[in-house]
Amino acid sequence: MLDKRTKWLLLLSLMLGMAMAPVACVLAGTGCTITTAIEDGRKFKADICVPNPGGGADYEMSFDLEFDVDPDDPGSLQNLTVPCVGFSVDVLDAGEIANIDSRLPDPANQAIDPALPLRVTIEPPVGCGLAFKDDYDAEFDATNLTWVAQSPYRLMKAPIGGSFVDITAEVLPGSVRSRGCSGTFSEFVMVVDSVQDYANEAIAAYADLGLALNDNALGPTARSTLKSDHGVSQAAFVAGNYAEAIARLDDLKAHCGVLGGPALPNAWRSARDLVNLEGELVSKTGHVRFLLGRLNGDP
Structure with a gap:
């Protein structure tokens, strides 16, 4: 052992x-x-x-x-x-x-x-x-x-x-x-x-992502852009249009890549003195996307 x-x-x-x-x-x-x-x-x-x-x-x-x-x-x-x-x-x-x-x-x-x-x-x-x-x-x-x-x-x-x-x-x-x-x-x-409840998990995951978008480190323009992507995706999810919800999450992820920097902190280093908010937002977005994919028939 x-x-x-x-x-x-x-x-x-x-x-x-x-x-x-x-x-x-x-x-x-x-x-x-x-x-x-x-x-x-x-x-x-x-x-x-x-x-x-x-x-x-x-x-x-x-x-x-x-x-x-x-x-x-x-x-x-x-x-x-x-x-x-x-x-x-x-x-x-x-x-x-x-x-x-x-x-x-x-x-x-x-x-x-x-x-x-x-x-x-x-x-x-x-x-x-x-x-x-x-x-x-x-x-x-x-x-x-x-x-x-x-x-x-x-x-x-x-x-x-x-x-x-x-x-x-x-x-x-x-x-x-x-x-x-x-x-x-x-x-x-x-x-x-053992209990995969994708719909309720997606509701919770959208809420978690939305909470992260309120982080004070996020610049106002970046927050507005990402919250818009989040809201449109969530509305499509509620309507049962999972493909559209996924597409709008892809927009959110792409916007994170563009906005990374002063408006959206995106760096980590071993001194642990920086907050990599971009990385965490992309992570949360990817998880919501996984749940939507399962709802949309992904294996």
Whole structure:
């Protein structure tokens, strides 16, 4: 079993590895390896195999973070190296699973799947200088799991020890690939949602997005533009025109990309002194879009 000391040694070995070359951590006494690398200068990738403490099949998955890179802005992504990502993964014990389940949006109906009791943590070291603009795409690709249409798996993210939010933007075949985006970091887990009430979830997700559009950091022109997109999309949703609602959310996302900057703060750095509102708005928009897609017949 991976105890706390083993988890720390795993994290330490990853941080001491070469910055750009693949870093492999072989877990002592097992046939498992965790390999991390930076690909194409914009993607962090971890191929994960950790032993099952109960003696069953190993837990296998990959975890990716892919950042937006603006070719006209050399500073849009800085210091993306394996050590600067601050990656770790652990197998959750019963107490940790109970803790995470209690922090999910719907603890009565959402839970860690015993087939994949893994938590990925991304905590970039403050002094490393990782910085990016806009948002990143995060993906769990769970080899242990089997995809079915209307898959109940969801990708959740939380600040360390905080409440999880559903950032699912897609659930794709290929084992099970759950994908979302964000502008901040910390804990990531994949969970099972046993009661998928897309309509009521969409109502709540629209409300959450609308609340975020009231953030004082948002400039008045940007707020007016994005609130208009939100309102038109929500009206189409209420009318049952899901395709139109999705199209207007695409407008909102595109406008976030254009407005990012002083009117819509869009930067994050490891000093944690900036608020990446653009990344969070895009994340919330992507999740509403996922729910509307399911209502519109997406698998």
